[in-house]
Amino acid sequence: xxxxxxxxxxxxxxxxxxxxxxxxxxxxxMRDGKKTVAQKQVYQALLLVEAAKKVEPMKLxxxxxxxxxxxxxxxxxxxxxxxYQVPMPVSPRxxxxxxxxxxxxxxxxxxxxxxxxxxxxxxxxxxxxxxxHGGAVEKKNTAHRMAESNKAFAHFRW
Numbered sequence: 001x002x003x004x005x006x007x008x009x010x011x012x013x014x015x016x017x018x019x020x021x022x023x024x025x026x027x028x029x030m031r032d033g034k035k036t037v038a039q040k041q042v043y044q045a046l047l048l049v050e051a052a053k054k055v056e057p058m059k060l061x062x063x064x065x066x067x068x069x070x071x072x073x074x075x076x077x078x079x080x081x082x083x084y085q086v087p088m089p090v091s092p093r094x095x096x097x098x099x100x101x102x103x104x105x106x107x108x109x110x111x112x113x114x115x116x117x118x119x120x121x122x123x124x125x126x127x128x129x130x131x132x133h134g135g136a137v138e139k140k141n142t143a144h145r146m147a148e149s150n151k152a153f154a155h156f157r158w
Contacts (some may be wrong), residue, residue, distance in 0.1 A: 016043060017058050021065070021096070028104045029122070044119035049126050064129040068099035068136045072147035077156045086156045087147035099136070106135030 014023040022042065030038035046057035053060055074085040090098070107118065107125040115121045128134025 014039065019058060022058070022061065024096070025061075025100055025104070028100045029118070041117070041119045041122065044117070045122035045126065048119060048123035052123070052127055053130070060130065061126065064126040065096065065099050065103070067129045067132055068102055068140055069095040070098055070140045070143045071095070073098075073143045074146045074150055077153075079156055084153040084156050085146065085150045086153050087150050099140075102136040102139045103129065106139070109135060 011020045011023050011027070013020050014026055016039075026035065026038045026042050029042055046061065049060050050057040070090050072087050073090050075088050076083050077086040078084075103125055104122070107121040110121040110124065115124060125134055125136060129137055
């Protein structure tokens with residue numbers, strides 16, 4: 001375990017939309033330190049989403065993230081030799097991190113036959129999230145179902 005709590009590093013806003021949330025998404029998409037490649041992919045995805053919905057892309061991005069953010073999750077808690085899945089509320093910071101992680105991972109899982117670039121996959125996942133379906137929203141729903149089914153162990157919360 002840590003002796004100290006890890007310091008939260010400030011994130012610089014992205015150059016085009018001046019948003020720290022979008023900069024976080026770019027950092028999640030980034031591979032091998034190639035930030036400009038990640039930026040191009042994310043900006044292209046935002047253009048595709050904007051073309052599909054005819055609304056400002058940052059508003060759509062925020063709305064998609066809101067649809068993906070979990071409110072509850074289960075955490076393992078060991079009590080008297082047995083492990084219990086205890087439902088816990090998710091902090092806003094962790095909910096945002098989980099939503100970005102789920103968005104990028106589910107976009108990566110999409111078929112290469114239907115979508116040719118990662119930008120198309122990310123845009124499709126965001127559009128699905130706006131309509132409350134898709135892989136990332138399913139992850140959230142699974143987390144909520146787990147929390148709901150383990151509600152009996154809520155008294156083990158610490």
